[in-house]
Amino acid sequence: MQIFLRNWETTDAPRLYELAKSEKVALLTGFSPHESIEKSGKIIQTILHKKGHYAIVLKQTNEIIGNIGIEEISPEKEDEHWKSGELELGFWLGEAYWGQGYMKEALEVALDKVFREHNAKKVWCAYQEENKQSQKFQEKAGFVYHHTKEMQWNEALGYFYSLVVNVMTKEIYEEVRSVY
Numbered sequence: 260m261q262i263f264l265r266n267w268e269t270t271d272a273p274r275l276y277e278l279a280k281s282e283k284v285a286l287l288t289g290f291s292p293h294e295s296i297e298k299s300g301k302i303i304q305t306i307l308h309k310k311g312h313y314a315i316v317l318k319q320t321n322e323i324i325g326n327i328g329i330e331e332i333s334p335e336k337e338d339e340h341w342k343s344g345e346l347e348l349g350f351w352l353g354e355a356y357w358g359q360g361y362m363k364e365a366l367e368v369a370l371d372k373v374f375r376e377h378n379a380k381k382v383w384c385a386y387q388e389e390n391k392q393s394q395k396f397q398e399k400a401g402f403v404y405h406h407t408k409e410m411q412w413n414e415a416l417g418y419f420y421s422l423v424v425n426v427m428t429k430e431i432y433e434e435v436r437s438v439y
């Protein structure tokens with residue numbers, strides 16, 4: 260493995276800002292581009308410090324290259340498909356690190372946590388309909404299409420988009436793992 264996961268530290272704010280100020284990374288993931296090191300520090304304290312968010316670190320340089328989060332669906336996000344307490348994966352890599360297989364490795368570690376530590380039966384993963392790179396990535400990783408949520412309002416971005424929701428069940432996970 261070329262990467263490892265670790266908890267975010269407040270001192271990671273400058274590096275987070277460096278990576279997350281990119282409009283491409285932010286908009287594809289669904290957050291607004293970071294505006295300053297101070298704001299990145301606040302995001303670490305309020306969001307990334309929450310249980311389940313991990314910095315993806317390149318072993319060779321010890322540098323953070325992205326984030327992967329295993330979040331519980333909150334009661335406000337509950338709907339006919341999503342139940343409160345179920346797990347959802349979210350992730351992004353800094354632009355310079357796309358297309359090199361790093362997220363595949365990070366996902367492997369995260370899925371192990373989902374299905375072995377949390378003992379979950381399934382995990383959700385969604386992407387904005389236009390995000391073809393995440394679509395390809397998720398499909399290659401074994402996620403399966405489940406439903407599409409039309410006209411989702413993103414407060415941070417200030418626009419509507421369609422969210423394509425994929426799922427990976429424990430059965431799919433075990434099948435995919437046996438092929439590795």
Ligand SMILES: CC(C)(COP(=O)(O)OP(=O)(O)OC[C@H]1O[C@@H](n2cnc3c(N)ncnc32)[C@H](O)[C@@H]1OP(=O)(O)O)[C@@H](O)C(=O)NCCC(=O)NCCS
Pocket residue numbers: 283284287288350351352353356357358359360361362363385386387390391392393395396
């Ligand atoms: C989506 C993402 C996590 C995939 O991780 P990755 O390690 O780059 O994954 P892969 O190397 O398997 O690449 C997946 C696809 O991205 C596309 N891609 C890779 N590098 C790219 C680049 N520099 N520019 C545009 N697309 C690129 C390719 O189409 C690739 O598919 P292919 O293998 O058929 O060529 C990563 O590209 C990323 O962080 N993107 C921006 C944020 C984001 O979309 N997050 C997910 C929100 S749901």
